[in-house]
Amino acid sequence: MIKRAGLKLAFNTLFVKLMVSFLCVIVLLASCNLFAYLYLSRKLYKEIVRYNELGMKQTVDSYENQFRMTQTMLISLMRSDRWTVNLEILNRVKDNNRYDILPEVKENLAALYTNPFLHLDNFILIFRKAGYVLEKEGTSSIEDMFGKYYASTDYPPEYWAQSTAGSTFMQVLPVSDFQEHSMGQTRPKGPLMPIWFKAASYGDVYGLLLVNPQRLYAAYGQSGDSTFSIWDREGAMLFASSPTGDMRSPVPLQRDTYHERKGNFFYFYKKGADTGFTYERVVPIASIAAEMMRLNVLLVSLLSAAVAVAIVTSVLFSLRLNHPLSRLIAMLERKSAAAEPISNIREYAILSDRMSSILQTNERIRTDLDRKNTLVQQYAYTNKVKNIPMAPNLADIEQLVQSNRPFAAVLYEIVFKNPELAYESKMLMLRKLIHNLFSPRDGVTLPIEQNRLMSLIFDPDSQSDLVQTLETLKQLLLADDYLYLTIAVSPVYPAHTSFTEAYGQLSELLSERKLNGDTQIITGPRASLSNASRLKLTAGEDLHTLLMNGNENAVLEWVDRQLDVLKRKDAAVREYRAFARGAAEQVEITLAKLNMRARTEMLLEIEKIGRLYNVKQYQDWFRELIRPALVVLAERSVTKDPIASFVLDYMENHYCEDINLDAIADKLNLTPGYLSGYFKEKVGINFSDHLNELRINKAKALLMNLELRIADVAGYVGYQNVNSFIRMFKRCSGVTPGEYRKALPPPAQRSDASNL
Numbered sequence: 179m180i181k182r183a184g185l186k187l188a189f190n191t192l193f194v195k196l197m198v199s200f201l202c203v204i205v206l207l208a209s210c211n212l213f214a215y216l217y218l219s220r221k222l223y224k225e226i227v228r229y230n231e232l233g234m235k236q237t238v239d240s241y242e243n244q245f246r247m248t249q250t251m252l253i254s255l256m257r258s259d260r261w262t263v264n265l266e267i268l269n270r271v272k273d274n275n276r277y278d279i280l281p282e283v284k285e286n287l288a289a290l291y292t293n294p295f296l297h298l299d300n301f302i303l304i305f306r307k308a309g310y311v312l313e314k315e316g317t318s319s320i321e322d323m324f325g326k327y328y329a330s331t332d333y334p335p336e337y338w339a340q341s342t343a344g345s346t347f348m349q350v351l352p353v354s355d356f357q358e359h360s361m362g363q364t365r366p367k368g369p370l371m372p373i374w375f376k377a378a379s380y381g382d383v384y385g386l387l388l389v390n391p392q393r394l395y396a397a398y399g400q401s402g403d404s405t406f407s408i409w410d411r412e413g414a415m416l417f418a419s420s421p422t423g424d425m426r427s428p429v430p431l432q433r434d435t436y437h438e439r440k441g442n443f444f445y446f447y448k449k450g451a452d453t454g455f456t457y458e459r460v461v462p463i464a465s466i467a468a469e470m471m472r473l474n475v476l477l478v479s480l481l482s483a484a485v486a487v488a489i490v491t492s493v494l495f496s497l498r499l500n501h502p503l504s505r506l507i508a509m510l511e512r513k514s515a516a517a518e519p520i521s522n523i524r525e526y527a528i529l530s531d532r533m534s535s536i537l538q539t540n541e542r543i544r545t546d547l548d549r550k551n552t553l554v555q556q557y558a559y560t561n562k563v564k565n566i567p568m569a570p571n572l573a574d575i576e577q578l579v580q581s582n583r584p585f586a587a588v589l590y591e592i593v594f595k596n597p598e599l600a601y602e603s604k605m606l607m608l609r610k611l612i613h614n615l616f617s618p619r620d621g622v623t624l625p626i627e628q629n630r631l632m633s634l635i636f637d638p639d640s641q642s643d644l645v646q647t648l649e650t651l652k653q654l655l656l657a658d659d660y661l662y663l664t665i666a667v668s669p670v671y672p673a674h675t676s677f678t679e680a681y682g683q684l685s686e687l688l689s690e691r692k693l694n695g696d697t698q699i700i701t702g703p704r705a706s707l708s709n710a711s712r713l714k715l716t717a718g719e720d721l722h723t724l725l726m727n728g729n730e731n732a733v734l735e736w737v738d739r740q741l742d743v744l745k746r747k748d749a750a751v752r753e754y755r756a757f758a759r760g761a762a763e764q765v766e767i768t769l770a771k772l773n774m775r776a777r778t779e780m781l782l783e784i785e786k787i788g789r790l791y792n793v794k795q796y797q798d799w800f801r802e803l804i805r806p807a808l809v810v811l812a813e814r815s816v817t818k819d820p821i822a823s824f825v826l827d828y829m830e831n832h833y834c835e836d837i838n839l840d841a842i843a844d845k846l847n848l849t850p851g852y853l854s855g856y857f858k859e860k861v862g863i864n865f866s867d868h869l870n871e872l873r874i875n876k877a878k879a880l881l882m883n884l885e886l887r888i889a890d891v892a893g894y895v896g897y898q899n900v901n902s903f904i905r906m907f908k909r910c911s912g913v914t915p916g917e918y919r920k921a922l923p924p925p926a927q928r929s930d931a932s933n934l
Contacts, residue, residue: 230404230446230461231437237406238448238457240398245453248296248387249348252375261286265378268312269305277653280312281614287314290387297397299370299388300328304338306382316650328388330354333372338386341374349374350410350453353391353417361639368392371417391417409456416455439463560624563632563677582673586644588633589626589684591664593789595695604661611654615647632681641669645699652697662791663697664688689752693745695791721764730808737761737800741793754796758787761800765807821846822860825853826868833872834896839865873897874910881919888915 255261264283267276283303291298291314302313304320311323318327324335332354351372358365370388377385399406399419407418437446446459592608594601609631613623621635638644644667655663666687668680691698724733744753790796825842843853857865873895880891892903907915 227437227444230444230459231435234446234448234457234459235435237398237459238450241394241408241455241457242450242452244296244394244398245348245350245450248373251290251293251296252348252385255286255290256378262378265303265305265383266381268303269307269381269383271305271308275653275656277650278657280317280654283312284314287312296387297390297393299367299390302328302386302388303377304384304386306339306384326359328356328367328370329359330356338384341384342376347375350416350455352414356388395419404459404461407458407460409458411454559622559634559677560626563624563626563681583636584638584670584673585621585634585636585675585680586638586641586670587668587677587680587684588635588644588648589666589681589688590631590633591666591688592629592631592661593664593791594661595789595791596660601661608661612651615651626681632684634677638670641667641701645701648699652699655697659695662695664691665697665699667699667701669701689750691751692748693751693754693792721761722768725765725768725804725807725811730805733804733808734801737804738797741796745793754790755787758790758796758799762803765803769807769810819860821848821853822857825857825865826861829869829872833869833876834894836896836898837869870906871910874907877903877907877915878911878918881915882922884919888919891915 261283264279264286267274267279268283271277287301287303290296291301300313302311302323304311306320310317310319313323315327320339321335324330324333324338332352351374353369353371356367356370358367369391371391371394373387373389375385375387377383395406395417405418405420408416410416434449434451435447437444439445442463444461444463446461448457449455450457590612592605594604609623609625612631612633616623616633616635620637621633623631623633626632635644648665648667651665652663655661666684668684671680687700687702690700690703720736721733724736740757741754744757786799790799824846828842828845829837839854840850843850846853848856854865857868861868863871877891877895880886880894881888886894888904889900892898892900895903897903897906904914907913907918911918913921
């Protein structure tokens, strides 16, 4: 029959393995049931008591090891010289402002409270001298920490402000219920077991470990109907697994382990070898009787199962095939490779090996996709902020953007005071610091420009909450004098607000910073700048006249006066930059009129304005701008051409008349063609282009008078046809005269500028 079935009798084949396993199971079940019935039926009651004693011993050993491990880790931490020095510095942080070591100490705390074997809810350092605490969420006062965030009727703030560790290194205190009071609401934190210790060998610094006793009991306690409690050396209850009237204060133990029966309960006691605590377990007698009944039922069931196995041998033989297959299916459902071979059967071993290889490859691909999805999400947010349209084949990327939740935005503009140095590593550290500050929140930090970062925080509490976090960042940057930040903080936007709109508003707020080299946090337009924001300093004809006179002292005195006006009016940085650009443009215009365009590119370095952060730097920048220009003007005055000067002067005095090249050539006894080429060579611009440029510049000044019509202005500057004037004005200026007039500032602003 075996030959007809085509089965091979090799030991590692599926058929032989199933047959041998089946027979072994039948023999084992029969033997176990017979032994259990003969042996356990006689000693069942003693074994149940012994079982409780062994369980009690295991639980006590686990708790003792837990307290010993906690003490060992604390002692190891305190023996660190670095830890001791850091605590001493932080205890006097109000004097030394050494907030930069907070992250390092928080990492030391995190090494303990993130240890899953310690079952800690928090690790709190209490600096009594400085009057604050440090924990995983940051810093706060002692009153706020134990009056708001970890409030307990058993342990008010005064307790932690005055209590000492006593003669012991580590003091375990009774469990108490803690709550958090914030935003007008009370949120229970559940029962916690405080462990109080002195965090440094000297100085008024204490540590507090908040242990979750329920998790600890779930890890070490026994299941069932029993009640478990811990008592200290003085007989005070430290912890009880459940409130019950069956507990009673343990009597002094004559030996380490003891049990007794009182009424309807068994009391099991054991004394901790290291802590001296007394551990108590109360087991109802009814529970033990129920266990006995369950064991008797189990014995009968095992005997019945042994008989059933013999009857349904053929059924179990078929079911044996299901076990390796179910493990293979489970491995596919978990999408993870098996930790060990599924079976030593050759057929299943081959399947398991192939599937494990496929799943491992799939896991590597998934990890790589997760990393790329993070980059894609950042790309999607950046495109959403800048309103860059997605390609049709990338439209699904927008689903990664959370655009249906209230949010707040923070825009950072970073300026390095010495741009010639390489600050790539500093930039990365700054970005990591900002990310860590907002990491507990639901948000993302994006690089927007080369020197700009933007944080989007979803469902924030309030703008003031963000400002408080950013104040911490500002304090951490006080020691870094090589850079400064301008931080614009938005209010909480509703869900329908676009990221692009938020970015535009924050970009406007960045220009509200004051002129200094400090990090500034801006939450809105400064009221003190209501006058300065209307300030429109322009160089205009005053600077042109001073440049043409060639008096360096007069020009620089004029510049210093304008900068002093800006300073007295508490102007924003944008006002300084606008004035500097206006002055640079006027210098360029003055040089251009004298055919010195090639020299202006060497003189004007407008991009340097963005790195100036005090008035002295602006004064130096103006001197670098103006002194070379005056040198060039002086050289030009020495080599001034008489024919070109005559033509320029004539155009300046008669631009409002109907003048042309023929008339001026006749006055000089020259042919128009010769004069045209000569003028272009000396001045660098065609006669007609220069005349139109001169007339349009004069027209711009006249357009500031709103009582003049555009047709009147056209006639005053020499255009008899108003349409020709409009076309020429738009060609030179890019806008029509009407559009130019609408873009002019209100009269009050122009009067301020004229006074300057």
